[in-house]
Amino acid sequence: MAADLQGGCACGAVRYQLGSPPMFVHCCHCRDCQRHTGSAFVLNALIEADRVTLLAGHPEPVPAPTPSGTPQQIYRCPSCRVALWSTYGGVQKLRFVRVGTLDDAATLKPGVHIYVRSKLPWITLPEGVPAFEAYYDSRKLWPAESLERRRAIFGEAPVTLK
Numbered sequence: 162m163a164a165d166l167q168g169g170c171a172c173g174a175v176r177y178q179l180g181s182p183p184m185f186v187h188c189c190h191c192r193d194c195q196r197h198t199g200s201a202f203v204l205n206a207l208i209e210a211d212r213v214t215l216l217a218g219h220p221e222p223v224p225a226p227t228p229s230g231t232p233q234q235i236y237r238c239p240s241c242r243v244a245l246w247s248t249y250g251g252v253q254k255l256r257f258v259r260v261g262t263l264d265d266a267a268t269l270k271p272g273v274h275i276y277v278r279s280k281l282p283w284i285t286l287p288e289g290v291p292a293f294e295a296y297y298d299s300r301k302l303w304p305a306e307s308l309e310r311r312r313a314i315f316g317e318a319p320v321t322l323k
């Protein structure tokens with residue numbers, strides 16, 4: 162399966178490979194993500210940084226302000242400036258990979274919809290996928306295996322991850 166999890170930017174200068182499926186996939190409807198993408202929401206695959214292998218190019222971090230004050234670094238292709246992933250709060254071990262940059266973006270589906278309080282009104286959320294007005298408790302939603310992976314990064318402390 163991992164062989165399918167390749168992606169890249171629009172111009173092809175950056176190519177990457179995910180070493181495994183992500184821990185979880187967020188569909189975030191917050192205003193930050195709408196503004197950053199120019200779209201209705203962002204799709205982020207949460208995965209350990211050491212499972213993201215660069216096959217070509219070197220994305221450059223660009224700091225993006227957020228209302229919470231928690232800095233987000235958006236890693237962009239140095240040529241075409243497409244965003245490939247983000248890190249939040251200086252946590253370098255965890256990447257939020259933009260699912261739309263995968264060669265097969267349909268391969269990873271959201272496990273949760275978050276910040277639906279600012280969801281655009283014409284979007285109908287699918288039945289059966291949890292949705293939250295703001296953030297949620299990953300300990301109640303993630304599969305056990307993913308929580309194990311998460312603990313390897315953060316320990317037991319609850320962490321808010323958009």
Ligand SMILES: [Zn+2]
Binds near residue numbers: 170172175239241242
């Ligand atoms: Zn590019």
Ligand SMILES: [Zn+2]
Binds near residue numbers: 189
């Ligand atoms: Zn967001």
